[in-house]
Amino acid sequence: xxxxxxxxxxxxxxxxxxxxxxxxxxxxxxxxxxxxxxxxxxxxxxxxxxxxxxxxxxxxxxxxxxxxxxxxxxxxxxxxxxxxxxxxxxxxxxxxxxxxxxxxxxxxxxxxxxxxxxxxxxxxxxxxxxxxxxxxxxxxxxxxxxxxxxxxxxxxxxxxxxxxxxxxxxxxxxxxxxxxxxxxxxxxxxxxxxxxxxxxxxxxxxxxxxxxxxx
Amino acid sequence: xxxxxxxxxxxxxxxxxxxxxxxxxxxxxxxxxxxxxxxxxxxxxxxxxxxxxxxxxxxxxxxxxxxxxxxxxxxxxxxxxxxxxxxxxxxxxxxxxxxxxxxxxxxxxxxxxxxxxxxxxxxxxxxxxxxxxxxxxxxxxxxxxxxx
Numbered sequence: 001x002x003x004x005x006x007x008x009x010x011x012x013x014x015x016x017x018x019x020x021x022x023x024x025x026x027x028x029x030x031x032x033x034x035x036x037x038x039x040x041x042x043x044x045x046x047x048x049x050x051x052x053x054x055x056x057x058x059x060x061x062x063x064x065x066x067x068x069x070x071x072x073x074x075x076x077x078x079x080x081x082x083x084x085x086x087x088x089x090x091x092x093x094x095x096x097x098x099x100x101x102x103x104x105x106x107x108x109x110x111x112x113x114x115x116x117x118x119x120x121x122x123x124x125x126x127x128x129x130x131x132x133x134x135x136x137x138x139x140x141x142x143x144x145x146x147x148x149x150x151x152x153x154x155x156x157x158x159x160x161x162x163x164x165x166x167x168x169x170x171x172x173x174x175x176x177x178x179x180x181x182x183x184x185x186x187x188x189x190x191x192x193x194x195x196x197x198x199x200x201x202x203x204x205x206x207x208x209x210x211x212x213x214x215x
Numbered sequence: 216x217x218x219x220x221x222x223x224x225x226x227x228x229x230x231x232x233x234x235x236x237x238x239x240x241x242x243x244x245x246x247x248x249x250x251x252x253x254x255x256x257x258x259x260x261x262x263x264x265x266x267x268x269x270x271x272x273x274x275x276x277x278x279x280x281x282x283x284x285x286x287x288x289x290x291x292x293x294x295x296x297x298x299x300x301x302x303x304x305x306x307x308x309x310x311x312x313x314x315x316x317x318x319x320x321x322x323x324x325x326x327x328x329x330x331x332x333x334x335x336x337x338x339x340x341x342x343x344x345x346x347x348x349x350x351x352x353x354x355x356x357x358x359x360x361x362x363x
Contacts, residue, residue, distance in 0.1 A: 029344050030259030033291055037250040037264060063268035066248055067287065075341035 020212070021078075027207040028073045032080045034203070035196055036071040043069075068095050082193070104181040111181065112155070112174045119173040138173060146170055152177045218267050218284055218353060219249055221322045226265075228318035229308040235290065235301045236261045260344065261301065262291040267353075279356050281328070286351040295345050298337055302347045306332060309351050322355055329354040 011017055043065045070083040084095050104111065112133055114120040122136045133155070136143065143155040156170035226238055239252035250264035266287045274281035288305050292298035312320045313327040320327050330353050337347035 025343065026259070029341070033259065033262055033344070034253040037253040037262075040248050040264070040266070041250070041253075043248070063247060063266070066266050067268060072340050073344070075339075 020208075023208060023211045024078055024204070025073070027204050028078055028080060030207075031200055031203050032071050032073045035080075035193075035200060036069075038196060038199075039069060039071065039193070040066045065095055099185055101185045102183040104183060106178065110153075110176040110178045112176055113181070114173065115175055116171070116173050133174065136173070138171075143173060144170070145176075146172075148175070152179075217323050218269075218286070218355065219247060219265070221320050221327070222265050222267070222286060223249055225308065225312055225318065225320045226263075231263075231304060231308060234304060236263050238263055238265070260291055260293045261297070264289045273354075277359065277361065279358055282325075282355050282357065284353045284355065285333075286330075286353050288349050288351075290347045291340070292345050292347070293343060295337070295339070298345045298347045302335060302337060302349055305349050306335065309349070320353075325355045325357040327353065328356050 068084055072081060072083065073079065074081050084093075084099075112123075114123045116138075118138050119136065126132075126135070133143075138157055139160075141157040143157055146154050146156050148154055153176045154170070154172040155174040155176065156172040159168055159171045223238060223240065226232060232238065236251050238249050240249075247267040247269070248264070251262040266289075268285045268287070270283040270285070272280050273283050286309070288309070290298060290301050290305065292301060309320070309330060310332040311330060313330045320330055330351055333350040333352050335347070335349045337345065340346045
C-alpha cells in the first residue's frame with residue numbers, strides 16, 4: 001500500500017488556477033499586513049531607554065523603527081517584501097544597519113569613531129551640514145591628536161578638572177582607526193521574521209484549506 | 216502619560232470601531248502602537264493602526280513639562296472610495312478632539328493642550344490594497360508634583 005495518493009485536476013477553462021491565484025493573493029495581502037502589525041507591536045513592547053545589545057530588539061529608536069518598516073505584498077506578484085523607507089533617510093538606514101551585519105570602512109585616511117556623548121551628538125548633527133570633525137570644539141577648545149596603540153590614534157582635549165577624577169591627562173572624543181569595523185546585527189527585523197515563519201505558513205495553509213477543503 | 220490609551224478610547228467613543236474597524240486593546244496601553252488584532256482569521260480589510268512618536272520635551276518649568284507627539288493613523292482598505300470616506304471620518308474625529316463636547320481626548324497624568332491635523336496621504340499599495348495615512352500633532356502638558 002502506498003501513502004501517496006495522486007489527484008489529477010482537470011482544469012480546461014483555467015478557473016481553478018485563477019481562483020487559487022486569487023485566494024493566495026488575498027491571503028498574502030492579509031498575512032503581510034498582519035505580520036507588519038506583529039513586528040511593529042514587538043518593537044513597541046521592548047523596553048525603552050538604554051542601548052540595546054547585539055541580539056536584542058532596538059530600544060531607543062522604536063518610533064523610527066515602527067514608522068520606517070513596512071511589510072507588503074509586491075504589486076502583481078505573490079511575493080512579500082520588507083521595505084525600509086520613510087521621510088528621514090538616516091532613520092531607515094539605521095534600521096537596515098540594525099537588521100544586518102555591517103562592515104564599516106573609512107572613505108578617507110582613517111575612520112573617526114565618536115566615543116563621548118558630545119562627539120556622538122556632533123557626528124549625528126553635522127551630517128550634510130558642511131561641517132567637519134575640525135569644527136568640533138568641546139568647551140571651545142581645539143582638539144589635539146594623540147597617538148594610541150596598534151596604529152590607532154585619538155582626537156582629544158586636555159582633561160582639565162577631570163584629570164583629578166580619572167587620572168587621565170586627556171579626554172578622548174574620537175578614535176581614529178585604519179581598521180575595518182564589523183558591526184553585529186541587532187535582533188530586530190530578522191529575528192521577528194524568523195519567529196513568525198511558522199505562523200505565516202499556517203495562516204496561508206489554513207486559508208487555502210478553508211477555500212478548497214483539506215487534502 | 217498614556218497617549219495610546221487616550222487614542223484607543225477616542226476611537227471607540229467616536230464609533231470608529233463600527234464605522235471603520237475595531238482596534239485591539241494592547242497591553243500595556245502605554246504602547247506607542249495599536250492595530251486591528253493580527254491573530255484573528257477573519258476578514259483582513261479594512262485594517263487600522265496608530266503610531267505615536269514622542270518628541271523630546273519642548274517646554275519645561277518647575278510646574279509643568281510640555282511634550283509634543285506625532286500621531287499617525289494608517290488605514291488599509293480594498294477600495295479607494297471607502298478609504299477616503301474612512302480618512303474623512305478619522306480627520307473629523309481627531310482634529311481638535313481635545314476640545315470635543317463629548318468624549319474629548321484625555322490622557323492620564325496630563326492635560327491635552329492641542330491636537331492639530333498635520334497631513335494626509337493616500338495611495339495604492341498593490342492592485343488590491345489601498346493605504347491612507349492621516350497625521351496629527353499632539354501637545355500634552357504634564358503637571359509636575361512638587362514634594363511637600
